Amino acid sequence: MSLLNLLAAAVVAVMPAASPEPAITLTSDQLTAVTGQTLSLESVLTRPDGVQSGVAHLNVTSLDGVYVDLEDWTMDVTQPVGPDTDSQLSWEVQAVNSGHFALYVVLVPKTGSLVVSPPVLLTVTARQTLDTGGALPVAVAVPAILGLAILATRLRTAR
Amino acid sequence: MSAVVVAEQESRDLWVGGRGPLLVFAFSVLLSAMTYLAATNRAMNFLEQREAVNLTVQVSLTVGVLLTLLVSADAISGERERGTLEALLLTPVSRRGIVGGKLVAALTLWLACLVVTVPYLWVLGRGVAVAGQAALLTLIVGTLVAVGLGGLGLLISALTSSNKTSLASSLLLLLVLFAPTQLPALPKTGIGEALVRVNPIGSSLHYVSQVLVNRRSWTYDLSYLLSPALLAVVVCGVLIATSPRIVKLTAGVSSE
Numbered sequence: 001m002s003l004l005n006l007l008a009a010a011v012v013a014v015m016p017a018a019s020p021e022p023a024i025t026l027t028s029d030q031l032t033a034v035t036g037q038t039l040s041l042e043s044v045l046t047r048p049d050g051v052q053s054g055v056a057h058l059n060v061t062s063l064d065g066v067y068v069d070l071e072d073w074t075m076d077v078t079q080p081v082g083p084d085t086d087s088q089l090s091w092e093v094q095a096v097n098s099g100h101f102a103l104y105v106v107l108v109p110k111t112g113s114l115v116v117s118p119p120v121l122l123t124v125t126a127r128q129t130l131d132t133g134g135a136l137p138v139a140v141a142v143p144a145i146l147g148l149a150i151l152a153t154r155l156r157t158a159r
Numbered sequence: 160m161s162a163v164v165v166a167e168q169e170s171r172d173l174w175v176g177g178r179g180p181l182l183v184f185a186f187s188v189l190l191s192a193m194t195y196l197a198a199t200n201r202a203m204n205f206l207e208q209r210e211a212v213n214l215t216v217q218v219s220l221t222v223g224v225l226l227t228l229l230v231s232a233d234a235i236s237g238e239r240e241r242g243t244l245e246a247l248l249l250t251p252v253s254r255r256g257i258v259g260g261k262l263v264a265a266l267t268l269w270l271a272c273l274v275v276t277v278p279y280l281w282v283l284g285r286g287v288a289v290a291g292q293a294a295l296l297t298l299i300v301g302t303l304v305a306v307g308l309g310g311l312g313l314l315i316s317a318l319t320s321s322n323k324t325s326l327a328s329s330l331l332l333l334l335v336l337f338a339p340t341q342l343p344a345l346p347k348t349g350i351g352e353a354l355v356r357v358n359p360i361g362s363s364l365h366y367v368s369q370v371l372v373n374r375r376s377w378t379y380d381l382s383y384l385l386s387p388a389l390l391a392v393v394v395c396g397v398l399i400a401t402s403p404r405i406v407k408l409t410a411g412v413s414s415e
Contacts, residue, residue: 075373135198138282139191142275146184153180 022047024056024105024117031103031120033095034127043105043117045087053082054109058091063100063121072096081107098126161252165260170267173230182226183271193218194279212284212293213371215276217364220301223272224360225333227305231265231312232329235406236322245408254406258317258398262309269305273297293371300363300384307359307390308333310398317405336360359387 027042043056056079060068070077074093081089093103102119109115173179197211235258238244247257277294284290312329319325339354340361355361366383369375 134285135194135282138278139195139198142278143184143187143191146180146187146275150177150180150184153175154177 022107022109022115024107024115026103026105026117026120029118029120031122032125033122034125035095035098036127037124038092038094039122041091041093041103041120043089043091045081045089045107045115047087053080054107055079056081056089057106057108058093059104059106060093060122061102061104061119062097063102066097066099068097068101095122095124098124100124161256162259162263165252165257166263167260169234169261169264173264173268178230179268179271182268183275186222186226186272187275189222190215190219190276190279194283197283208283209289209372209374212280212289213368215279215283216293216297216367216371219272219276219279219297220304220363220367221337221360223269223276223301224305224308226272227265227269227309228312228329228333229326230268231262231309232316232325233322234261234265234313235316236319236325237316239409240322248406248408254402255399257406258313258402262306262313262398265309265312266302266305269301269309273301289371296367296370300367300387303384303387303391304359304363307387307394310391310394314394314398314401314405317402320409333360340364356383357386359390362386 023046025044025046027044031039031041033039041058045056058074058077060070060073062068072094073096074091076091079089079091081087089105091105101122101124103122104119105117107115194215197214235244238247248254252260273294276297277290280293280297281290284293311332312325315328315332316322316325319328336358337360339358342351355365362383362385366380369380369383370377
């Protein structure tokens, strides 16, 4: 028994201590917006010693099955993360579609496995901005006014 | 001063003679059809509304410049064929004054197109408060392109012996400059970006898109305005330098 204890103590002593895992946290976990609104999001990367550089990538996933074109949501989808880079990154996102979405940041390191942040749940409410009723009067009135002005000028010249 | 007199006379001919109002009327019908189609598209959302404003600016700029080019391409060769250039050359107005006045008169058509565009920009852009920015952008960028291409049209008109040749050459030039803008992947390649930057229409439309759709600052892609600005300066310089020699009667071209 004492031999077993001795062996176990030897194994624990020889094994390296488990290094803390890198992690990404986001400044909020739930957001609401209306279509067209621009939101700012901060991600903080905790890097223990030995974690090198990589690429941080923002992703937007629809929870309702709506197609998400990431280029429409943000201009800077990726940001480089170097050894000297500030571990706090800012992301600007514009809510393009309505519905429920999950936003998360992934660190793709040069070596090792991916580091994923917990998701931010975003609820986007639709906002109707185009007004058919407003467009029709303008579409009719402008050519009508110009046409009447031409007609009036022609009639005056003819007299 | 003589250029002002020619500009007044040419503008009167253009607007009282009936050609200018008819062209602007046709332009407004085109914008009306496009605006109504854009506004009734139920699938349009916030972002696409900015794109609808951008589309209106692009159509306005391209068609407005086309009309300016047509008027300027007819300015000298047309007078030559109608037999009225001789009378104009007999007036105490310098050749530079004639060319300058005709260019200003052609540009009034562009300004009229711009004024007609404003209500359409307002109705499409009011939800995203972009109408004012779009109108100012159209005024600045469109005027640069209109001066450059209008001047080029005048140059072609003075150098060609027939009006048909002048109009056909000017239209072909516009088509050659406009066609590459319809290739969606062009700015993403190195050569493609160079082609966009060299082309005054392509670079202007790209700059407008960047400001209106991608919400870049006005100074971010300012280098794209280099080619339209350069074209305007070079063409005006060439017109000033060469107009005493190229604005002349040519034997056997008058229709009388």
